[in-house]
Amino acid sequence: MDPIWQNLPVLLDGLRLTIQYSIVAIILMVVIGLVAALMRLSAVAPLRWIATAYVEIFRSTPLLVQLFFIVLGLPAILPVNQWFGQLTYPILAAALTLSLNEGAYVTEIIRAGILGVDRGQKEAAQSIAMNGFQTMRYIVLPQAFKRMIPPLVNQAAQTIKDTSLLAPVGIAELVYKGEIVIAETFASFAIWGLIAALYFVLIFSVSKFSSYMERRLQVDKR
Amino acid sequence: MINVKDLHKSFGHNEILKGISTHVAEKEVVVVIGPSGSGKSTFLRCLNGLETATSGEIEIAGMTLTDPKTNIHMLRQHVGMVFQQFNLFKHLTILENVTIGPRKVKKVTPAEADKVARELLAKVGLVGKEASYPDELSGGQQQRVAIARSLAMGPNVMLFDEPTSALDPEMVGEVLQVMKTLAVEGMTMVVVTHEMGFAREVGHRVIFMDDGLIVEEGAPKALFSDPQVDRTKSFLAKIL
Numbered sequence: 001m002d003p004i005w006q007n008l009p010v011l012l013d014g015l016r017l018t019i020q021y022s023i024v025a026i027i028l029m030v031v032i033g034l035v036a037a038l039m040r041l042s043a044v045a046p047l048r049w050i051a052t053a054y055v056e057i058f059r060s061t062p063l064l065v066q067l068f069f070i071v072l073g074l075p076a077i078l079p080v081n082q083w084f085g086q087l088t089y090p091i092l093a094a095a096l097t098l099s100l101n102e103g104a105y106v107t108e109i110i111r112a113g114i115l116g117v118d119r120g121q122k123e124a125a126q127s128i129a130m131n132g133f134q135t136m137r138y139i140v141l142p143q144a145f146k147r148m149i150p151p152l153v154n155q156a157a158q159t160i161k162d163t164s165l166l167a168p169v170g171i172a173e174l175v176y177k178g179e180i181v182i183a184e185t186f187a188s189f190a191i192w193g194l195i196a197a198l199y200f201v202l203i204f205s206v207s208k209f210s211s212y213m214e215r216r217l218q219v220d221k222r
Numbered sequence: 223m224i225n226v227k228d229l230h231k232s233f234g235h236n237e238i239l240k241g242i243s244t245h246v247a248e249k250e251v252v253v254v255i256g257p258s259g260s261g262k263s264t265f266l267r268c269l270n271g272l273e274t275a276t277s278g279e280i281e282i283a284g285m286t287l288t289d290p291k292t293n294i295h296m297l298r299q300h301v302g303m304v305f306q307q308f309n310l311f312k313h314l315t316i317l318e319n320v321t322i323g324p325r326k327v328k329k330v331t332p333a334e335a336d337k338v339a340r341e342l343l344a345k346v347g348l349v350g351k352e353a354s355y356p357d358e359l360s361g362g363q364q365q366r367v368a369i370a371r372s373l374a375m376g377p378n379v380m381l382f383d384e385p386t387s388a389l390d391p392e393m394v395g396e397v398l399q400v401m402k403t404l405a406v407e408g409m410t411m412v413v414v415t416h417e418m419g420f421a422r423e424v425g426h427r428v429i430f431m432d433d434g435l436i437v438e439e440g441a442p443k444a445l446f447s448d449p450q451v452d453r454t455k456s457f458l459a460k461i462l
Contacts, residue, residue: 123272124309124368128323128375129298138326143313 004190007181014177015198021095021173022160028099029159030152033106038136040111051107058104064165070097071169094166102159109151113144146217153210157203174198223248223379223410224269229278231264238264240434241278249408253421253442256431257457262414265431266383269412270301283378299327302372306384308364310356316343316367317352320374328375342370346400362393366400380404382413418462422446430454
């Protein structure tokens with residue numbers, strides 16, 4: 001048990017970063033996903049093209065490759081380190097790349113949610129003179145949102161797990177810290193087991209919290 | 223109140239409306255009948271811009287709908303619409319269904335919108351249902367809420383797209399009664415329906431449409447008892 005207890009503070013420090021990146025990415029992925037979904041459903045063709053290209057590019061390449069490319073590759077051709085600071089750039093780039101990747105999936109979740117709302121709802125809103133924004137904001141999105149909760153929770157769980165891919169690009173989150181601890185203690189069975197348990201607790205609490213929220217919103221009822 | 227000149231509407235190569243011209247006077251109740259696929263619903267949907275006319279001219283409540291410069295949202299405030307499937311906002315209570323238009327579109331204060339909504343719900347016979355959700359109401363009740371929702375915007379014209387076709391037979395009467403009251407009060411109405419009793423009793427004029435054209439129109443009594451065109455005769459023979 002020694003290697004675990006002695007190194008627990010180091011691992012918890014990594015867990016703290018994992019949670020921070022998760023929170024930022026989950027918030028940003030929803031914002032990005034909403035904007036891109038509305039663009040994909042827009043009547044303006046160029047907006048549709050941009051959003052479709054974004055989704056396809058991020059969905060069709062591995063997150064790990066995207067992280068290497070943007071966090072480590074970009075500085076080789078652009079002075080991004082000078083623009084944002086040598087220490088800040090990798091943090092920003094890693095968080096943003098993760099958010100963009102997850103946002104591509106969220107785009108499709110939100111788009112499907114919006115398309116799932118009966119067309120008559122939109123027509124009724126138009127018939128009482130609502131404009132496009134009001135129709136979306138007050139009629140379509142509130143109904144779409146309720147059906148989007150289960151897939152969005154799935155995606156949030158996926159996002160938390162995907163933060164582990166930040167380790168190879170030098171973000172000192174849970175997996176990164178774990179590798180350091182193992183290099184010193186050789187206790188790979190105990191440490192990886194503990195790390196898996198920490199992820200489990202984190203994601204399990206998120207999913208329990210969201211089923212509680214779902215019940216409160218009475219998703220099934222209406 | 224409504225002026226339609228040579229209205230055409232196509233979906234792709236499929237021409238649904240092949241040149242409709244008619245006029246609806248203020249306080250007039252016009253009933254549109256015809257076989258399914260005759261274009262009567264499309265015609266009605268063109269009147270509030272849910273469908274865009276391919277060509278022709280529509281003037282309604284003093285605005286030219288077919289003029290691209292016309293603000294369609296401004297126009298729709300004057301043209302209420304009631305749908306076959308009610309289309310109540312499922313996530314809102316009955317009261318909210320009626321108040322949301324005035325509050326968000328006309329920027330009426332919540333207190334004022336509430337007051338108007340309660341009056342309208344009383345008018346359509348739904349006192350006590352304010353806090354219910356649409357799913358908890360019968361079809362007839364939902365359709366009466368839908369009428370109240372439209373009226374809350376203070377329209378000059380009301381369009382009804384087969385308002386009783388999705389209802390159980392015993393609920394048809396309560397909806398027609400509300401519509402009749404509106405007609406008596408002088409609302410300008412265009413009603414697409416299969417309810418010939420309503421057409422006869424409440425309608426000032428009946429339009430018979432077939433294959434995207436107005437085949438015949440006239441006072442209900444004359445049209446039902448003495449149709450002039452063969453197509454009208456055969457249609458009426460089947461349904462009367």
